[in-house]
Amino acid sequence: MQRQNLENVAWLRQKRAEGALLTDYARSHLDPGVLEESFCEVPSDGTIPQEVLEQAVKNLWALPRAWREYLGWTRQSAAAHAGVPEQLYVELEEGFDKLTVQNKMKLASALGLQSTQLLIEDQP
Known part of the structure; x- marks a missing residue:
């Protein structure tokens, strides 16, 4: 499960770098920890x-x-x-x-x- 979360974080960061917006659907279906790690400070x-x-x-x-x-x-x-x-x-x-x-x-x-x-x- 930990590996899947790391892959999700990497995927989200890549999509954000490409300019993709995270939909409400995606926000509601991803682990909150993955979302937290994928965003920047x-x-x-x-x-x-x-x-x-x-x-x-x-x-x-x-x-x-x-x-x-x-x-x-x-x-x-x-x-x-x-x-x-x-x-x-x-x-x-x-x-x-x-x-x-x-x-x-x-x-x-x-x-x-x-x-x-x-x-x-x-x-x-």
Whole structure:
């Protein structure tokens, strides 16, 4: 069973690198431990992983969406991390470009990101 889990983790990481999105069906049918291991963590040095930037550009996503996908979070889990209702999180994510820098910084903090990891487009 352990070998199968390692193969699932490798497969999920490969699919994520190819830009595949994990469906709700897949989330509900895979071992939670496999899902946990297949997703990445936020770099503590304040950098943005290449995969986050590539997904944002490729899919025309705002950075919060790219980060959410990178971390393997649903909108519901991102809202829980941010401590806001899911509908409010959806509005923040979809309207990210219209938020003030101060609100973007609050969202970054709520998601466990450093402000530089979410405000790249606002920097000179």
